[in-house]
Amino acid sequence: MVPAFRRCTSEIDAWRGTGPDQSRRVLAKHLSRIADQRLLDVADLDKATRHLTTLICNPPQTLSFFGVLPLAEECTRPRSDGQAVNVG
Template sequence: MTRGDTAPTRPRGGLADKRRAILAGALTVFARDGYTRTSLDAISAAAGVSTRTIYNHFTDKARLFQAVIQESATRAADAQIAIIDRHLTKVVDLEADLVEFGLAFTAPTAAEHAEHFALVHQINAEAGHIPQPAIDAWQETGPLRVRRALAAHLGRLTERGLLEVADPDRAAVHLLLLISVADPSYRGAVPTREAISETVAAGVRVFLRGYLR
């Protein structure tokens, strides 16, 4: 009963922000190296915690991974939803606002939560080896929640006559895809701020033409 809020399980004697540290370190390593490559030694090093302590907080490497997924997905989705709300609640110039939204959504998100998105790649790859319930839970608290938030705004914009969206959920998927700064050259090529701007602007343009009137 000291400050009870973080640790849902056993050890929480007051001196342990260890759990946070572990989750943070694990996120870093899992995101970079993937589940299988990641050793508990690496995590313990990254977290500044002994491996033994990790086993005191999380019974298993697998459970730790799932906990990391949930944690990271929650935070990233929260951040994204905040951006969505901030940009799409009071809309004046639809195109301009969508572009700004797209920029806010891609660039900084990718920067702050870079680790998270690397983790998403790992999850996709590992999908066949992660228990389905865990994947479902992740989808629910992460991507699906975000998409639903966006869809809700698109629906509202439709009601206000600013858009013509029959299937808000599909429209949300389309918008997210179109403003994504996908594939080009992968690592190495640091996309210019201008390149991102153009990509987003072009995506928004196509989206609007597709869903306007």
């Protein structure tokens, strides 16, 4: 019998391989192409990909320094008119 945490770990690994890890690989290819065209200076492709992913996918966490600082009200409430919220 396989322990539950081992099953869970393999399921998480499978999800990561087809979800976030795959997305990062695709994003890294795009960043690399842009860097090859000298439109972006990328010293560390992996680090740049992780940072861009964090900025895109986790704006509340990054704006609050992972919960250290409170967010302004306009960053935490949805807009009812369908317009994007300016968080910068």
